Amino acid sequence: MGRTVSESAGDPEIRQIVEDARTALLALSCLVPAGGLRELDRVIEDMEEMISEDFEPYFSGNAAFHLLAICQRCGRCCLEEMEVALSDQDARRIAEFLGISRKSFLHRFSRPHTIAGPLVGSARLIRKEEGEACPFFDQELFGCRVHQVKPQVCRAAFYLSKMNLLTCKRDRQFNRFSGCQADAQMHDRLAEVAGILGNDADLWADLSTISPPGISGQGLFQLLLRLKGMEIYFGADRVKPLVRRLRIARMPDDDELRPLARLYAASLIRREWQKEKNQTRQQRPRLDGGEK
Ligand code: SF4
Ligand code: SF4
Numbered sequence: 001m002g003r004t005v006s007e008s009a010g011d012p013e014i015r016q017i018v019e020d021a022r023t024a025l026l027a028l029s030c031l032v033p034a035g036g037l038r039e040l041d042r043v044i045e046d047m048e049e050m051i052s053e054d055f056e057p058y059f060s061g062n063a064a065f066h067l068l069a070i071c072q073r074c075g076r077c078c079l080e081e082m083e084v085a086l087s088d089q090d091a092r093r094i095a096e097f098l099g100i101s102r103k104s105f106l107h108r109f110s111r112p113h114t115i116a117g118p119l120v121g122s123a124r125l126i127r128k129e130e131g132e133a134c135p136f137f138d139q140e141l142f143g144c145r146v147h148q149v150k151p152q153v154c155r156a157a158f159y160l161s162k163m164n165l166l167t168c169k170r171d172r173q174f175n176r177f178s179g180c181q182a183d184a185q186m187h188d189r190l191a192e193v194a195g196i197l198g199n200d201a202d203l204w205a206d207l208s209t210i211s212p213p214g215i216s217g218q219g220l221f222q223l224l225l226r227l228k229g230m231e232i233y234f235g236a237d238r239v240k241p242l243v244r245r246l247r248i249a250r251m252p253d254d255d256e257l258r259p260l261a262r263l264y265a266a267s268l269i270r271r272e273w274q275k276e277k278n279q280t281r282q283q284r285p286r287l288d289g290g291e292k
Contacts, residue, residue, distance in 0.1 A: 014196050020259035022207055027256060028220060029212035031249040036214025037223075038247045044223075046242065050230060058168035060222065061268045062159040063229030064261035065174075067254050068190070069182040071157060076179060078137040078144065084126040085163050086110055090151040091124070094136075097149040109135055123163070126151070152233070157182075160233045173272065193266040194273070221260045224248075228257055 037043075051059055077084075086109075095105035110124040126134055138145040144154065153161040164175055177183040210217040231239040231251065243251050 014193070017193060017259070017262065018206060021263050022210065024256060024259040025207055025210045025217045025221060028224060028252060028260075029210055029217065031252065032212040032215065032220065033247045033249070034213060035247075036212075039245045040215070043242050043245050047226060047230065050234065050238070055165055055169055057268060058165055058174065059160070059229050059233075060225050061174060061265065062164065062168070063225055063232065064265040064268070065183075065186065066157055066159040066232060067228070067258050067261045068265055069157065069159070069186045072181040072185075073142070074181055075137075075142065077154070077158075079133045080179075081134075082125075082128065082130065083114060084128075084134060084151060085113065085153045085161065086124050086126055086151050087162065088122050093149045094146050094151070097146055155232070160229060173275075174268070187269075190262070190266045190269050193262065194269040197263070197266055197270060221257075221264070224252055225257060225261065225264065227251065228254070 091105055091110065092102050094109075095102045098105065100108075106124065109127050111127045113123050113125050126136075128134055133139075134144075136144055136146045136150070144150050153163065158164055158177060168174055176187065204218045207217050212220050215223070227239055227242065228251070230242075236251070239251065
């Protein structure tokens with residue numbers, strides 16, 4: 001059974017995690033102008049048009065995972081991954097960077113996607129054979145030679161890739177990435193935190209004494225996390241005007257959001273556990289009463 005944050009406060013580790021989150025929320029509160037956020041409702045509507053709320057909690061949850069996973073640079077993504085998705089925009093951008101036409105780029109560097117249908121649209125995959133590195137992987141750099149313009153799936157380290165968000169939304173669960181040490185380590189760590197945390201309401205109740213002008217602390221964090229996800233997903237230029245309209249002093253750095261993202265991501269993991277437990281409970285009578 002999970003304990004409330006207050007009950008868990010005797011645990012030095014959880015005390016530190018909550019204390020870090022509290023310090024982070026206090027610092028984030030200072031970014032809100034004294035008169036509160038401006039145009040909040042209209043900015044939220046514009047954000048909704050950029051990425052629908054239907055993608056929640058998967059969009060913000062994956063933004064939190066993105067902030068918390070630390071890539072071990074094992075090279076698997078660039079050396080072994082067979083399915084690096086390439087959107088039409090990715091193809092245009094990389095072709096321009098390489099100084100070749102989009103058509104020639106697609107011919108030389110892409111192949112059809114292995115999944116067909118509306119989920120994939122016009123997306124293709126980077127062309128590579130089994131056992132070959134991505135054609136843009138540079139062994140000397142031990143990195144990507146089109147780094148500035150690399151596909152969105154590589155920039156977003158797969159959590160916030162279009163394909164991942166679509167499958168999370170369709171399957172109503174967060175995806176795990178097998179073979180990725182960063183994902184495994186992050187989930188192990190979050191599972192430890194989730195195991196000692198109480199429920200969401202207790203968690204935020206513990207932080208509710210921090211209230212920036214005109215918005216709750218939880219509301220501010222969730223707004224900033226969504227903006228951070230959009231910054232990663234669409235690029236900083238699309239997000240700057242929204243931040244200006246809100247009169248937020250500046251977009252916080254990843255480090256400033258991480259302590260709260262840790263608690264939020266752990267609470268999502270707890271919710272997934274709860275969902276699995278409920279499903280098992282619902283299935284049990286059917287199994288007992290089923291055919292022998
Ligand atoms: S598999 Fe994971 S740890 Fe390895 S390079 Fe990719 S993101 Fe990094
Ligand atoms: S495009 Fe760059 S980052 Fe993406 S898989 Fe290829 S080498 Fe790696």
